Amino acid sequence: MSNQDLIQKAIEMRERAYVPYSKFPVGAALLTKSGKVYTGCNIENAAYPVSLCAERVAIFKAISDGETEFIEMAVAADTERPVPPCGSCRQVMSEFFSSDMTIHLTNLHANTKTVNMEELLPFSFQKTDMDM
Ligand code: THU
Secondary structure (H helix, E strand, C coil): CCHHHHHHHHHHHHHHCECCCCCCCEEEEEEECCCCEEEEECECCCCHHHCECHHHHHHHHHHHCCCCCEEEEEEEECCCCCCCCCHHHHHHHHHHCCCCCEEEEECCCCCEEEEEHHHHCCCCCCHHHHCC
16 A cells, blocks of 8 residues: 555545534555555534534544554644644644654645654553553
8 A cells, every 4th residue: 555545535424524513524544564554533522512513533442453653643624734633633642653654644745744643642652651
Protein backbone atom coordinates (compact mmCIF):
# COMPACT_ATOMS: atom_id res chain seq x y z
CA MET A 1 0.00 0.00 0.00
CA SER A 2 1.56 3.31 -1.10
CA ASN A 3 1.28 6.57 0.86
CA GLN A 4 -0.99 7.89 -1.87
CA ASP A 5 -3.31 4.86 -1.68
CA LEU A 6 -3.64 5.29 2.09
CA ILE A 7 -4.33 9.01 1.67
CA GLN A 8 -6.92 8.23 -1.01
CA LYS A 9 -8.71 5.84 1.36
CA ALA A 10 -8.82 8.57 4.03
CA ILE A 11 -10.29 11.03 1.52
CA GLU A 12 -12.92 8.51 0.39
CA MET A 13 -13.95 7.77 4.00
CA ARG A 14 -15.21 11.35 4.36
CA GLU A 15 -18.24 10.16 2.39
CA ARG A 16 -19.25 7.86 5.27
CA ALA A 17 -18.98 10.60 7.92
CA TYR A 18 -22.12 11.26 9.99
CA VAL A 19 -21.83 15.00 10.52
CA PRO A 20 -25.29 16.63 10.67
CA TYR A 21 -24.04 19.15 13.25
CA SER A 22 -20.59 20.31 12.12
CA LYS A 23 -21.04 19.40 8.44
CA PHE A 24 -17.29 18.83 8.53
CA PRO A 25 -16.48 15.32 7.29
CA VAL A 26 -13.12 13.82 8.21
CA GLY A 27 -11.67 10.53 6.99
CA ALA A 28 -8.84 8.38 8.31
CA ALA A 29 -7.02 5.25 7.18
CA LEU A 30 -4.67 3.18 9.31
CA LEU A 31 -2.24 0.62 7.89
CA THR A 32 -1.32 -2.30 10.16
CA LYS A 33 1.95 -4.22 10.16
CA SER A 34 -0.06 -7.23 8.96
CA GLY A 35 -1.01 -5.25 5.83
CA LYS A 36 -4.64 -4.51 6.64
CA VAL A 37 -6.18 -1.05 6.37
CA TYR A 38 -8.71 0.13 8.99
CA THR A 39 -10.69 3.18 7.98
CA GLY A 40 -12.67 5.66 10.04
CA CYS A 41 -14.90 8.70 9.69
CA ASN A 42 -16.23 11.10 12.28
CA ILE A 43 -19.58 10.14 13.80
CA GLU A 44 -21.47 12.87 15.62
CA ASN A 45 -24.35 12.79 18.07
CA ALA A 46 -27.12 15.16 19.17
CA ALA A 47 -25.36 15.08 22.55
CA TYR A 48 -22.29 16.71 21.00
CA PRO A 49 -19.51 15.45 23.33
CA VAL A 50 -20.45 11.85 22.58
CA SER A 51 -19.23 12.31 18.99
CA LEU A 52 -16.10 10.50 17.87
CA CYS A 53 -13.36 11.69 15.52
CA ALA A 54 -12.36 9.77 12.38
CA GLU A 55 -8.91 8.92 13.74
CA ARG A 56 -10.24 7.29 16.89
CA VAL A 57 -12.88 5.33 14.98
CA ALA A 58 -10.12 3.84 12.77
CA ILE A 59 -7.82 3.11 15.73
CA PHE A 60 -10.56 1.57 17.90
CA LYS A 61 -11.77 -0.59 15.00
CA ALA A 62 -8.23 -1.93 14.57
CA ILE A 63 -7.61 -2.48 18.30
CA SER A 64 -10.97 -4.22 18.74
CA ASP A 65 -10.03 -6.49 15.85
CA GLY A 66 -6.88 -7.56 17.69
CA GLU A 67 -4.41 -5.40 15.73
CA THR A 68 -1.73 -3.72 17.83
CA GLU A 69 1.09 -2.93 15.41
CA PHE A 70 0.76 -0.06 13.01
CA ILE A 71 2.85 1.31 10.16
CA GLU A 72 1.20 4.48 8.91
CA MET A 73 -1.94 6.62 9.22
CA ALA A 74 -3.57 9.16 6.91
CA VAL A 75 -6.14 11.79 7.91
CA ALA A 76 -8.07 13.96 5.44
CA ALA A 77 -10.48 16.89 5.65
CA ASP A 78 -11.48 19.90 3.55
CA THR A 79 -9.20 22.33 5.35
CA GLU A 80 -6.97 25.07 4.00
CA ARG A 81 -3.86 23.56 5.59
CA PRO A 82 -3.30 19.83 6.17
CA VAL A 83 -5.85 18.86 8.84
CA PRO A 84 -4.45 19.01 12.39
CA PRO A 85 -5.80 16.16 14.57
CA CYS A 86 -7.45 17.21 17.84
CA GLY A 87 -5.67 16.77 21.15
CA SER A 88 -7.76 13.78 22.23
CA CYS A 89 -6.89 11.92 19.03
CA ARG A 90 -3.20 12.76 19.47
CA GLN A 91 -3.29 11.25 22.96
CA VAL A 92 -5.02 8.08 21.70
CA MET A 93 -2.53 7.82 18.83
CA SER A 94 0.37 8.11 21.28
CA GLU A 95 -1.04 5.18 23.27
CA PHE A 96 -0.82 2.84 20.28
CA PHE A 97 1.71 4.33 17.85
CA SER A 98 5.49 4.25 18.23
CA SER A 99 7.21 7.63 18.47
CA ASP A 100 8.62 7.26 14.94
CA MET A 101 5.38 6.17 13.30
CA THR A 102 4.42 8.13 10.19
CA ILE A 103 1.17 10.13 10.03
CA HIS A 104 0.07 11.88 6.83
CA LEU A 105 -2.19 14.90 7.37
CA THR A 106 -3.84 16.15 4.24
CA ASN A 107 -6.57 18.27 2.68
CA LEU A 108 -8.46 18.05 -0.60
CA HIS A 109 -5.90 20.17 -2.46
CA ALA A 110 -3.11 17.61 -2.08
CA ASN A 111 -1.35 19.65 0.61
CA THR A 112 0.10 16.92 2.76
CA LYS A 113 2.13 17.30 5.92
CA THR A 114 3.87 14.14 7.04
CA VAL A 115 4.89 13.96 10.69
CA ASN A 116 5.86 11.28 13.15
CA MET A 117 4.12 10.61 16.45
CA GLU A 118 6.71 12.44 18.53
CA GLU A 119 6.33 15.55 16.36
CA LEU A 120 2.53 15.38 16.57
CA LEU A 121 2.48 15.07 20.36
CA PRO A 122 5.81 15.72 22.04
CA PHE A 123 6.26 15.00 25.75
CA SER A 124 3.08 12.92 25.81
CA PHE A 125 1.77 11.23 28.92
CA GLN A 126 2.58 7.51 28.69
CA LYS A 127 1.74 4.42 30.75
CA THR A 128 5.41 4.34 31.85
CA ASP A 129 4.86 7.68 33.59
CA MET A 130 2.78 5.83 36.17
CA ASP A 131 5.70 3.53 37.07
CA MET A 132 7.27 4.63 40.32
N1 THU B 1 -12.76 15.92 13.76
C1 THU B 1 -12.19 14.71 13.40
O1 THU B 1 -12.88 13.73 13.12
N2 THU B 1 -10.85 14.65 13.35
C2 THU B 1 -10.02 15.72 13.51
O2 THU B 1 -8.81 15.55 13.40
C3 THU B 1 -10.57 17.05 13.79
C4 THU B 1 -12.02 17.08 14.14
C5 THU B 1 -14.22 16.00 13.76
C6 THU B 1 -14.90 16.11 15.09
C7 THU B 1 -16.22 16.72 14.69
O3 THU B 1 -17.09 15.71 14.21
C8 THU B 1 -15.86 17.62 13.52
O4 THU B 1 -14.62 17.14 13.04
C9 THU B 1 -15.75 19.10 13.86
O5 THU B 1 -14.94 19.29 14.96
